[in-house]
Amino acid sequence: MERLVDGKRAVLQFYAKYDTYVTAALKFGIAFFALFYICEKMGYPTQLAQLPLLVVMAAFCSFLPSGALLLAAAVYLEGQFYGCSLESAIAGGVLLTIFLLIYVTFIPRRAYVVIWTALCISLGLPLVVPVVCALLLGPGACAGILLGTLLYYMTLRLGVPMGGPVGLGEELLNRILTLFQTAFLQEELILMLVALCAVFFVVYLLRRLPVKYSWNLALAAGIAVYCLLMLMGAAMSLTQISLMLVPDLLLAAAVGLTVQFFCFRLDYERVHTLQFEDDDYYYYVKAVPKLDRPEGGGEEQEQEDEEFYLD
Numbered sequence: 001m002e003r004l005v006d007g008k009r010a011v012l013q014f015y016a017k018y019d020t021y022v023t024a025a026l027k028f029g030i031a032f033f034a035l036f037y038i039c040e041k042m043g044y045p046t047q048l049a050q051l052p053l054l055v056v057m058a059a060f061c062s063f064l065p066s067g068a069l070l071l072a073a074a075v076y077l078e079g080q081f082y083g084c085s086l087e088s089a090i091a092g093g094v095l096l097t098i099f100l101l102i103y104v105t106f107i108p109r110r111a112y113v114v115i116w117t118a119l120c121i122s123l124g125l126p127l128v129v130p131v132v133c134a135l136l137l138g139p140g141a142c143a144g145i146l147l148g149t150l151l152y153y154m155t156l157r158l159g160v161p162m163g164g165p166v167g168l169g170e171e172l173l174n175r176i177l178t179l180f181q182t183a184f185l186q187e188e189l190i191l192m193l194v195a196l197c198a199v200f201f202v203v204y205l206l207r208r209l210p211v212k213y214s215w216n217l218a219l220a221a222g223i224a225v226y227c228l229l230m231l232m233g234a235a236m237s238l239t240q241i242s243l244m245l246v247p248d249l250l251l252a253a254a255v256g257l258t259v260q261f262f263c264f265r266l267d268y269e270r271v272h273t274l275q276f277e278d279d280d281y282y283y284y285v286k287a288v289p290k291l292d293r294p295e296g297g298g299e300e301q302e303q304e305d306e307e308f309y310l311d
Contacts, residue, residue: 008261011262025062027061027062027066028062030112031057031058031062031072032054033119034069034115035054035058035072035076036054038076038080039076039080041122042080042083042084042155044079044083044084046082047079048076048079066112067103067108067111069111069112070100070103070111070114070115071100077092077096077155078096080159081093084160084161085161086172087179088159088179090176091158091179095154095180102147103147107140107143107144110140110141110143113137113141113144113148114148117129117144117145117147117148117149117152118151118152118155121152121192124242124244124247124248125244125247125251126195127222127252129145129196130142130196130200131199131203131219131223131252131255132256134199134201134218134222135219135256135259135263142197142200149192149193150193153192154183157179157182157183158179190238191230191238191239195225195226195233199222199225202221203219203221205218207219215256219252219257222252222256226249271286271287273285273286
């Protein structure tokens, strides 16, 4: 365990020293993977899919605010819709514009939540996003999860051609209306929205409880709720149990424990209770020390802690 703690300190010190470069490199990697995956997943030929242009776009996204990646992803999706069919391009353009307006109005700092939700669902690993967001972020992140889920299933439907070429007229309008209907009336979409939101709020509410091992309890409860909802969905024929369910659960547990290790490691065996007062109130405080002790702490640090709490 001490080696893990030392490794954690080394990682945090490295990031603190080179945070600008590390952040830019991570944003570049995420942007390149997202744009490349859009082109490869949908597979329609377009000039935007050329590798040099992908690198340039990812480089721009690495130095711009997070919303730039969402805008670039929308441009690439629209290019793929246009490669699919005219009706897909029109319907996709309208829906992407609505999504961008919702993002700018309500969740302007949750672009990566939206992108990662859509990508993880596409990869068959949707549980990771609500678990991590509930452990680290506030309730506003749930809106990003909802938007990312809608974005994925909309893309999944609009990226399928409906038939041969069609000219301007009533037939085109009918196809567009059909796309709008089928894009949001997918049973699997409804199940995924319910499951991811339920996991998010279960994990978020439980990890805030003033009880021992609240983060472990929240993580276990979130995984259990997700399994239960997926099994209920399969029983109701809303979805099929995928072979990716087990890797999804294991990865979510591993990522959740990793996040806890870096952000929330408490020593519940050394809980202290404080009591003091002022002119108006009595105060009762429970203090839980962190497990990551400063270097050179040892017994002397514990003695100082005891003297502090006794005072």
